Amino acid sequence: MDHIDNKSEYNKKSLHSTTTKLSRDTFVEGISVKQRACLEILGFGKENRVIELGEEEIIIGRIPECEICLSIENVSRQHARVIFRNEEYFVEDLDSTNGTHVNGIKIVKCVLRNSDQINIGGVKILFTEDKTLQKT
Amino acid sequence: MMPSNEAKPLVTFWGTRGSVPTPGRITEKYGGNTPCVTVRYQDIHTIFDAGTGIRNLGIDLIEEYNKTGKGLSLHLFFSHTHWDHIQGLPFFQPVYIKDTSLTIYGSPHKEHFLASILKGQMDYEYFPIGMSEFSADITIQEISEEVLHLGEVIIDWQEQVRHPGGSVRYRLDINGKKIVYATDVELDLIFHSHADTKKNKAMAQDYLDFIYNVDLLIADGQYTDKEYPSKKGWGHSSIQLLLDIAYQAQVKQLAIFHHDPQHSDQFLDELWMENRSKFHSDYKKMDVFWAREGMTLAI
Numbered sequence: 001m002d003h004i005d006n007k008s009e010y011n012k013k014s015l016h017s018t019t020t021k022l023s024r025d026t027f028v029e030g031i032s033v034k035q036r037a038c039l040e041i042l043g044f045g046k047e048n049r050v051i052e053l054g055e056e057e058i059i060i061g062r063i064p065e066c067e068i069c070l071s072i073e074n075v076s077r078q079h080a081r082v083i084f085r086n087e088e089y090f091v092e093d094l095d096s097t098n099g100t101h102v103n104g105i106k107i108v109k110c111v112l113r114n115s116d117q118i119n120i121g122g123v124k125i126l127f128t129e130d131k132t133l134q135k136t
Numbered sequence: 137m138m139p140s141n142e143a144k145p146l147v148t149f150w151g152t153r154g155s156v157p158t159p160g161r162i163t164e165k166y167g168g169n170t171p172c173v174t175v176r177y178q179d180i181h182t183i184f185d186a187g188t189g190i191r192n193l194g195i196d197l198i199e200e201y202n203k204t205g206k207g208l209s210l211h212l213f214f215s216h217t218h219w220d221h222i223q224g225l226p227f228f229q230p231v232y233i234k235d236t237s238l239t240i241y242g243s244p245h246k247e248h249f250l251a252s253i254l255k256g257q258m259d260y261e262y263f264p265i266g267m268s269e270f271s272a273d274i275t276i277q278e279i280s281e282e283v284l285h286l287g288e289v290i291i292d293w294q295e296q297v298r299h300p301g302g303s304v305r306y307r308l309d310i311n312g313k314k315i316v317y318a319t320d321v322e323l324d325l326i327f328h329s330h331a332d333t334k335k336n337k338a339m340a341q342d343y344l345d346f347i348y349n350v351d352l353l354i355a356d357g358q359y360t361d362k363e364y365p366s367k368k369g370w371g372h373s374s375i376q377l378l379l380d381i382a383y384q385a386q387v388k389q390l391a392i393f394h395h396d397p398q399h400s401d402q403f404l405d406e407l408w409m410e411n412r413s414k415f416h417s418d419y420k421k422m423d424v425f426w427a428r429e430g431m432t433l434a435i
């Protein structure tokens with residue numbers, strides 16, 4: 001009987017936890033997720049170049065006025081653009097001579113997903129996207 | 137001089153998933169929306185099926201309408217009326233605009249039921265808004281025996297009986313460029329049938345003739361060879377057979393469509409990597425790819 005009584009006592013105590021309760025705000029404050037997207041130009045120049053994308057349009061082409069200038073003959077003067085629309089990135093061909101390819105398919109326009117490989121006049125460009133935490 | 141992209145027929149995939157929508161991270165690349173494909177040539181908008189993918193098309197068209205103020209003239213062709221091909225229609229914003237003219241076409245074998253099926257899915261028990269609340273000018277009509285001419289776009293069709301309830305395939309001829317939309321058909325029952333009947337032979341020849349030398353074939357390839365035996369009779373085709381038939385018919389570009397709900401992006405990418413060299417060596421003259429939501433091609 002003693003044994004049973006001791007166990008009951010223990011159970012009663014456990015119902016009254018002494019752990020400090022946290023408010024719901026503690027779990028949500030300070031968390032902000034930022035979407036981060038980049039284009040990585042592979043094998044063009046000495047090192048791979050990484051361009052972080054924002055919400056502004058990026059033109060890819062041969063002429064120096066382009067945000068991404070690929071000065072080779074296979075690339076049209078203004079070859080393609082990357083746009084941000086409805087919270088997604090798209091690549092769009094600008095009537096280029098050699099076309100714009102995504103993962104080997106010649107496209108006019110295509111929504112971009114993580115690890116998509118864009119090909120502009122033989123130059124490979126990798127699209128990457130991830131979410132990072134940022135402090136508030 | 138090469139014609140600009142705008143002077144070519146533009147094909148956009150708005151929904152590529154078969155059977156049921158599959159939202160979520162593991163399907164975001166090839167898409168989770170059910171079938172909807174558009175072929176746009178200048179001012180002529182043709183839409184194939186109204187799966188959930190048509191919702192995003194509607195958003196796009198409304199943006200365009202708001203910019204230009206020009207009313208929308210649309211032609212919607214149904215392959216058939218299974219849920220995954222009609223369920224997006226109540227969410228297609230242009231139907232709630234007076235300036236929209238929408239002509240809906242479907243199989244004559246549904247007799248007068250096409251309108252009642254579409255209305256039926258908007259009965260109050262299923263949806264709070266009835267089809268009578270569509271503001272657009274809507275015409276529902278059966279396709280006739282004759283080919284349809286929409287300006288320079290010529291549309292032909294054939295019935296497909298190897299799908300529960302049947303379906304229709306469409307072929308567009310636009311200034312010599314040919315595009316076929318042929319989903320929801322079990323080619324295995326036609327081409328690999330043990331009952332090698334006269335009827336099957338005729339159906340196989342009809343299919344080969346219909347897709348012969350087309351510039352783009354958008355076709356049902358829901359199952360792998362391994363999966364197909366347990367799905368026999370469900371009305372969908374195996375990928376390998378589709379590849380063989382399309383190649384035999386000298387198809388130039390093949391978009392494998394109506395992805396199985398269980399096929400994640402990773403699954404499709406791995407399947408592609410396993411077969412990539414075979415696709416390139418065995419089907420040299422044919423471009424093969426998985427249809428992908430959010431992708432536009434010029435034909």
